[in-house]
Amino acid sequence: MIIEDHCLLCGACVNVCPLGALELRSRRLMLHEDRCFEEPCRRWSCGLCSMVCPVEAIHR
Amino acid sequence: MYDVVVVGAGPAGSLTARTLAEKGAKVLLAEKRPEIGVPVRCGEATGIAGLEQLGVKVGKKAVRNKTRGAVIYSPNKTRVEFLSEKPIGYVLDRRLFDKALARQAAEAGAEVTVDTAATAILRRNGEGEVIGVEVSRGGEREVVECSCVVGADGVESRVGRWAGLTTRSPVREMTSCVEYEMVGVDIDSPDVMEFYFGSEIAPGGYAWVFPKGGDTVNVGLGVRGGEGSAISYLREFVRGMEGLRKGRVTRLVSGGVPVQGPIEKSVAQGIVLVGDAARQIDPLTGGGLYNAMHCGVIAGEAVARAVEAKDFSEEYLRGYEKKWREEIGITLLKSLQLKRILDAMSDEDINAAARFMGRVDLGELRLEKGPLHQGMALDIVGFLQGLLLKN
Ligand SMILES: Cc1cc2nc3c(=O)[nH]c(=O)nc-3n(C[C@H](O)[C@H](O)[C@H](O)COP(=O)(O)OP(=O)(O)OC[C@H]3O[C@@H](n4cnc5c(N)ncnc54)[C@H](O)[C@@H]3O)c2cc1C
Ligand code: SF4
Ligand code: SF4
Numbered sequence: 050m051i052i053e054d055h056c057l058l059c060g061a062c063v064n065v066c067p068l069g070a071l072e073l074r075s076r077r078l079m080l081h082e083d084r085c086f087e088e089p090c091r092r093w094s095c096g097l098c099s100m101v102c103p104v105e106a107i108h109r
Numbered sequence: 110m111y112d113v114v115v116v117g118a119g120p121a122g123s124l125t126a127r128t129l130a131e132k133g134a135k136v137l138l139a140e141k142r143p144e145i146g147v148p149v150r151c152g153e154a155t156g157i158a159g160l161e162q163l164g165v166k167v168g169k170k171a172v173r174n175k176t177r178g179a180v181i182y183s184p185n186k187t188r189v190e191f192l193s194e195k196p197i198g199y200v201l202d203r204r205l206f207d208k209a210l211a212r213q214a215a216e217a218g219a220e221v222t223v224d225t226a227a228t229a230i231l232r233r234n235g236e237g238e239v240i241g242v243e244v245s246r247g248g249e250r251e252v253v254e255c256s257c258v259v260g261a262d263g264v265e266s267r268v269g270r271w272a273g274l275t276t277r278s279p280v281r282e283m284t285s286c287v288e289y290e291m292v293g294v295d296i297d298s299p300d301v302m303e304f305y306f307g308s309e310i311a312p313g314g315y316a317w318v319f320p321k322g323g324d325t326v327n328v329g330l331g332v333r334g335g336e337g338s339a340i341s342y343l344r345e346f347v348r349g350m351e352g353l354r355k356g357r358v359t360r361l362v363s364g365g366v367p368v369q370g371p372i373e374k375s376v377a378q379g380i381v382l383v384g385d386a387a388r389q390i391d392p393l394t395g396g397g398l399y400n401a402m403h404c405g406v407i408a409g410e411a412v413a414r415a416v417e418a419k420d421f422s423e424e425y426l427r428g429y430e431k432k433w434r435e436e437i438g439i440t441l442l443k444s445l446q447l448k449r450i451l452d453a454m455s456d457e458d459i460n461a462a463a464r465f466m467g468r469v470d471l472g473e474l475r476l477e478k479g480p481l482h483q484g485m486a487l488d489i490v491g492f493l494q495g496l497l498l499k500n
Pocket of ligand 3: 057060061103104105
C-alpha cells in the first residue's frame with residue numbers, strides 16, 4: 050500500500066526493490082503487483098521498500 | 110502470564126526460546142506466519158562445525174546436500190578455491206530446518222503459536238516496565254502478559270522500532286537479494302559452492318550457486334546500487350551460464366541483507382533483540398544463520414538469569430549485549446572492514462587479488478575450525494590485508 054500524500058518521490062524504494070516492482074513515472078510511484086507478490090502464496094513480499102522509506106509512505 | 114514472549118520463530122527466536130525453556134523460564138514463541146519456515150528467504154548454506162558447536166541436531170531430511178567448501182570467481186573468472194577433503198557445510202531445507210528448531214523449543218517446554226503477530230509492546234503506565242505484548246492471533250486482538258520481550262523478528266524488526274533500537278536502513282547499506290531454486294541444471298561439482306564477483310554480475314554484492322543435490326541448485330545474487338533491479342541481474346547471470354540456462358525455476362525468493370554492521374544497542378528495559386533484528390548477520394558474506402542461533406543461545410541464557418533475578422532493567426540485560434559482542438564482535442568488525450575494502454576495489458583489483466590468492470596455499474585447517482562463512486571471511490580479510498600491505 051502506498052500512501053501517496055506522504056510519498057516524497059525520493060526513489061529509495063525503487064532502487065532497493067529486488068523484483069523491479071516499483072517505478073517512478075510522471076511524478077507518481079507505481080507498484081506492479083504482479084511482480085511484487087511472491088508465488089505461490091501471494092501474501093508476503095520481502096518488505097524491503099518499507100524498510101528504506103524515510104517517511105513510512107509504503108507498507109505491505 | 111509468561112516470563113518471556115519471543116517474537117519470531119526463525120533460527121534466532123527458536124534457539125532463544127529453547128534455551129530459556131531449558132533453564133526453566135515460562136516462554137511463548139510467537140510466529141506471525143501460519144507455517145514456520147515458509148516462505149524461505151535464504152540461500153540455505155551453513156557450516157557443519159557451527160551447528161555442532163551449538164548442539165543443534167539436524168535431521169537427515171533437513172539436509173539437502175553436504176559441501177566441501179567454496180570456489181570464488183573473480184570478474185575475469187580467475188578461480189580461488191577454499192576446499193576441504195571432508196564435508197564442512199550443509200545446504201539445508203530451511204522449511205524443515207526452521208520447523209525442527211521450533212519443535213526443539215517446544216520439546217524443551219516452550220509454548221509455540223503460529224499465525225500470531227506481535228502488534229505492540231505494553232508498558233506499565235505506557236512507559237514503565239514491560240507488562241505484555243499485544244498480538245493479533247488468527248486475526249483476533251489479544252493481550253499476552255509477560256515481563257520481557259525478545260525481538261527475533263528478522264530484518265524488518267518491529268520490536269526494535271517500538272523500542273527505539275532500530276531505525277530505517279539507508280539504501281546504500283541494504284543489499285537487495287533475489288534467488289531462484291532451479292531444477293534440471295548442470296553443475297561442475299555437486300559438493301562445491303560457487304561465488305561470482307564483478308560489477309557487471311552483481312554490483313556491490315556477489316552471485317552464488319549452491320548445489321542442493323541432484324540437478325537442483327539455489328542460484329541468487331545481492332546488489333547494492335547498480336543500474337537495474339536485482340532480478341534483472343539474476344536473469345542476465347543465469348542466461349550467461351551454460352549449465353543453468355536450460356534449468357527451470359521452481360521457487361523465487363527475494364529479501365534484504367543489511368550490511369552496515371550490528372546495531373548500536375541491542376537491549377532496552379524489558380527488551381532484547383537477537384538475530385537479523387540486531388543485524389548480527391555477517392555484513393560481508395550475508396551469512397546470518399549461525400550468528401542468529403549462536404546469539405539466540407546467549408540471549409536465552411542471559412534472559413533466563415534476568416527471570417531468576419526478576420530484574421529486566423536495561424542495566425541487567427546489558428550482560429547479553431556484552432557477551433555477544435565478545436563472541437562475534439571481532440568477526441563482524443573484520444567482515445565490515447573487508448566489505449569496505451571490497452567496495453573500494455575495482456574489477457581489476459579483484460582480479461589481481463584473486464591471482465595472488467590463487468598462488469597461496471590457504472590450508473584447510475582454518476576452514477574446518479570455524480563456521481564456514483566466518484572461516485572464509487577471516488581468511489579473505491587476512492590475505493587482502495596482506496596484499497594491501499605488500500603493495
Ligand atoms: C536471499 C537471502 C539469502 C540468504 N542466504 C543465506 C545463507 O545461505 N546462509 C546463511 O547463513 N544466511 C543466509 N541469509 C541470511 C539468513 O536468512 C538470516 O540471517 C536468518 O534467517 C536470520 O534468522 P532470524 O531468526 O534472525 O530471522 P528470520 O529467519 O528472518 O526469522 C524472523 C521471523 O520473525 C517472524 N516475525 C516478524 N515479525 C513478526 C511479528 N511482528 N510477530 C511475530 N513474528 C514475526 C517472521 O515471520 C520470521 O519467521 C540469507 C538472506 C537472504 C535474504
Ligand atoms: S515488498 Fe519487496 S518486492 Fe514488493 S515492492 Fe516492496 S521491495 Fe519490491
Ligand atoms: S521510499 Fe518512500 S518516499 Fe521514497 S519514493 Fe518510495 S514510498 Fe515514496
